[in-house]
């Protein structure tokens with residue numbers, strides 16, 4: 413068999429500590445799992461009810477257009493219509509399909525360290541990768557991104573807020589970047605964490621996506637909506653981009669229970685914002701505790717914090733966090749903001765030295 417040699421360096425996504433994470437998933441086991449930026453709460457009651465209700469029709473294929481979901485997303489993003497809404501099996505698939513529609517050969521430019529999926533998707537799709545170093549403050553450098561763009565660049569992928577650093581670029585800077593990019597280059601704004609941002613200079617980019625032919629915002633139901641297991645993502649895109657996107661999307665990539673849950677959850681904007689506020693308050697509490705204990709951390713705008721604390725220290729306290737080494741920050745850890753009890757355990761772990 414002749415495999416594509418460029419796939420040789422790829423490895424399946426397999427986080428360290430998997431056995432312990434599974435143990436933590438199983439319930440009241442010893443470990444608290446704060447490794448994957450999941451929400452520590454289940455779906456909203458309305459979303460759970462919608463899933464249950466949808467199961468009776470599991471013999472039927474899901475609704476091809478996911479019309480109700482698109483309408484709920486459009487309603488939550490004023491100015492957009494369902495023709496601007498793109499959907500996928502997680503925002504991972506949304507990102508992948510966005511890169512799948514771009515001309516080959518080509519490359520993508522993205523800040524680094526960032527989400528490990530970007531170079532992986534690029535490789536799978538036959539695009540080259542051009543990572544651009546973050547600043548000394550671990551923030552995205554829009555000018556360096558622009559400087560890295562070449563004739564071969566098909567997209568700039570910007571994780572905003574950035575995972576794993578939690579830094580974000582204000583809307584004015586995103587707008588400037590969009591205005592400076594050549595029109596043939598797609599600016600993909602991965603806003604998986606946008607609901608958790610408290611910085612008033614930040615705003616989601618959906619309006620920019622509606623007014624600029626080469627800007628798309630990608631979002632997810634996996635984080636603040638607490639629906640990671642169901643795999644639903646979406647985006648707001650200019651119509652021509654959405655049109656090409658739909659050409660490459662697998663017909664039923666978002667399953668029926670997932671459509672039902674995401675639609676119900678999106679209609680509960682107030683409850684979702686309340687959850688986000690809780691996470692923001694708990695993020696502040698954790699950051700204050702890190703500071704009080706004398707640890708360096710990057711002030712975060714996501715539901716996670718990158719701190720200069722070794723993962724072992726947390727593990728000794730029964731808390732699993734993502735080791736910074738795999739994220740490009742050896743000696744650091746990325747700690748997901750959990751529920752009150754879990755965050756208490758985090759604080760106990762760093763206090764018990």
Ligand SMILES: *Cc1c(COP(=O)(O)O)cnc(C)c1O
Pocket residue numbers: 449501502503504505527571575602604631632633634635640643644645
């Ligand atoms: C968690 C995360 C996502 C969400 O991925 P899904 O496929 O929607 O679960 C997307 N982008 C970034 C940067 C993330 O951290």
